[in-house]
Amino acid sequence: METAYLCVFFVCLLRVAHMYNLTDEADLHAALFSGYNTELRPGNNRDYPLNVSVVFHLFAIKEFVEVTSKFSVNGVFQMSWKDERLSWNPSMYGNCSYTLISQNKIWLPNIVTSNPFKESYGLGSDLVKVYLSSDGTCNWVTMHSFDVICDADVTYYPFDKQYCALKFAPYSIGSSWMNITFPSSKLTLSSYEENGLWEIEDSTAFSTDLSGTVEVILGLYLRRRPTYYIASLLLPMTFVAVLQSFVLLIPNESGERIGYSVTMLLASVVFLTLVQEKLPESSEPNISILGYLLLGYISLGALLTLVVILSSNLLIQTKPVPKWLQSVFCMRQTKVHNIAAARDTSPKEPDLKEDDSEIDWKEISKKFDRFCFVTFQILYAVQLIVYFSLVLGKTS
Known part of the structure; x- marks a missing residue:
């Protein structure tokens, strides 16, 4: 038992000995951003586009106003790419293998909404940090509320189904410079909160080449709850x-x-x-x-x-x-009397007085x-x- 405690102690001591401090991380930041140009796209081989992996986590559907075609959702974009200029050797900085940096200090895939409800806007803010690994991998997670246009087809209202898409495009960046991929063809709904009026039947996530520009499409297949x-x-x-x-x-x-x-x-x-x-x-x-x-x-x-x-x-x-109106009702009464007479088998003299009476x-x-x-x-x-x-x- 004492041997086990000693092993744990030495492991912890070894970990502390290799833990980097504030000076190590400050030296790392100074070295990384010395001469770094945020205007230049990452990638040593400029003949090939930069691969950017995208995952979208849907949190909630805020509203869907069919009258104004406004569709609003809350969600998180998770993007990752590799920037070789931001790689380092962890052993030179106290075994520092990762760090957090502000998004305005590095190059970002400048993606904006292409079907906004009011005006186009980009992702993120100055408060958002980018998770940077020692191999140059950048992980950018940004939360946003998106308001887009979704034209509703209300033919079968209130039993209707709708398809709404959030569309994004890299601003001033062509498909030959950046390639956007999705690890999954579906939206991530693990943190999604159910909406009281709409049910998500299916989702889709893909990118297309639209006239030399990459366009990201995040689609939702919705079904109205008609109760x-x-x-x-x-x-x-x-x-x-x-x-x-x-x-x-x-x-x-x-x-x-x-x-x-x-x-x-x-x-x-x-x-x-x-x-x-x-x-x-x-x-x-x-x-x-x-x-x-x-x-x-x-x-x-x-x-x-x-x-x-x-x-x-x-x-x-x-x-x-009028005679014609009397004849119509008299004919109806005569039919009723004939049916009653057919059911009555007892001999009885016909009584025409009632049929001939005026109405x-x-x-x-x-x-x-x-x-x-x-x-x-x-x-x-x-x-x-x-x-x-x-x-x-x-x-x-």
Whole structure:
């Protein structure tokens, strides 16, 4: 046991003996930056581009405003490259194998955003340090909040999927001078915090040669979480629209039909306003199918208001019922009586008195309301079936 403690003691003593001090690191910095030119790109062989390895760590999605096409994220760029001018022999400086230096003291890959929301900006700040190894390897880690443009396709809102990309390009540096590579074709999401409205289905990271200039593209495939929109928008909108058709079950004599119908129609218009505030004011590539659904609801609501007015007008008619209208309802009643007679096997003399009796306007108004009520329920159901078949069929 004592032997083990002695071994540990000597190892620690040896480590302390070889530990560099402040003077060693100061001498190292003085030697490294003596005659160093930050304007010159690293690389002894100028015929080959400098290889820069890039990893992007996504932390969070701040916001995605479809109306203004603003997409904001928080993330960290981790870049590494080799600068032979910054290499040294650790044994000459107290076995100092690494050091930290300010980013403004060395050459940096000057990468700026190429699809900014407001204005282009570079990476890093004067507060950021670069981790420098003795072999000349530079590791630059810089955190930033990025605001870029992402045009949303809201065709299937709120069941839509979006693709947003952060694009960067080296300023005034061509592909023959610098080559950007990615160890992984995906973004690093180990520190990512889930967003309440958007779910990341996939990601991509790659660089392209765009007219002699390297362009870095960090893409995110997003899927909207529709639960909130279903509960707060789609279902209430549908309930209001269907509830409007129940105006036909209110007795005509109450005098409340017109007011009820107009009130529900105004409620549908309010929902239309809410939807328009959440969607971009553009028609490309397509406008939202939800807008068409709401337009159908409002159209049926307007038609329903006309039906209510027509039904009330039928009720107050004083003219005799036209023969053709009587024949329509008499034919319907005759069919009903024939079906009932076929079910009744007991011999009974036909009673034509009821079939031949005249029908008044009140009876016609009631039958008209029943027919329209069933028709509107079918139309609302057809609209919903068509909407969900279009939306879920494309997004599944």
